[in-house]
Amino acid sequence: MIEARGLVQTFHTGQGKQKREVHAVRGVDLDVAEGEVVGFLGPNGAGKTTTLRMLTTLLRPTAGTATVAGYDVATQPVDVRRSIGYCSQVGSTFSGAYAGDEVVDHGMLYGMSKKAAVAKGQETLRPNPDSRGCGGGCRRTCRAVRSAASTSPWR
Template identity: 55%
Template sequence: MAAVISAAGLARTFQTRHGPVEAVRGIDLTVREGEILGFLGPNGAGKTTTLRMLTTLLKPTGGAATVAGHDLAADPAAVRRACGYVAQSGGVDPQITVREELVTQGRMYRLPKAGAVRRTAELARDLGLTELLDRKTAALSGGQRRRLDIAMALTHRPKVLFLDEPTTGLDPGSRADLWDLVRRLRDEYGTTVFLTTHYLDEADALADRLVIVDKGVVAAEGTPSALKLAHGGSIDATLQDTFLAITGRGPAAADPAPVAV
């Protein structure tokens, strides 16, 4: 399949009063069309910085990347048109209704009023929000609010959906519902999903392939089962033990060189 996201040597150094901090030291990454990619790593590994660079929210200080065929540096506006982004904290206005939020989002993407209304109805139907359209967003549950966040990110029919820890704080039922939604986006609409999460069971259940980063570089990549076999000792190993081994935080540290499986 064609690569929807491609990065080579992607890096970001922050200048602080104590000197430069290399948050991302050179990420090489390929995400294929229609793939759910789990992007994992310990706190401070560079996950969110990488995601923010790929969505044009942060300029790289090194390397290059393309999203949906558009270069981050040369055409950031085209990258933004091609991707949807759901941040950890969300971004809804608590004082307006679900309908108003979605119509406003459509208008911000320059849909005509009638088109924004039609797109709102489509998104509400597909994401199970129809009965909530006239409810204030402040009155939504955590799972309902997360579905609204995703609906807003899908307003312009992006090729790539970036989800930054989308199930943090959700109850088990809401997490399971969101997992089903992510799978449906991939299976029914062909959406490529770039997912960061600290829940290893979530990554194991959802991701077609995993990329594990540590200290600003790729430490390992492959399918969950292949990584378990290579780093956990057997295909029945837990992803947690595999993750700890790869990042050198478990009883068996991984080879420090990046390993592709």
């Protein structure tokens, strides 16, 4: 289901004499079978989020290869996104957004039309998809709905 070989991510920061390379991920090898549950544990700055961003096509690897559901993350990102559900720890929109805005944005990320994403968001977040600044439970519900955006009922 997931295979990574020598996955690397290097960022360049600063300018002039302050310019330097930051090696966020150094040669990750990973095999995850279908149905297997995996957790990434490590201290801050260990590369957990960066690795997940590469595997979900949100960040292109500097080096190495990775396939998710049989699709190459670098050359077939749309197919990868259509095959997975990804829900980040923090929301995808600004904190003052309507609850439904996150669902619409995420649905469109996965290839839904805006009209279909709005309709699905309103249906799923009934009775009040437009509440601003909702509490933690509401935000967690939005994240669960966003992660389901790639499943077939959304299309």
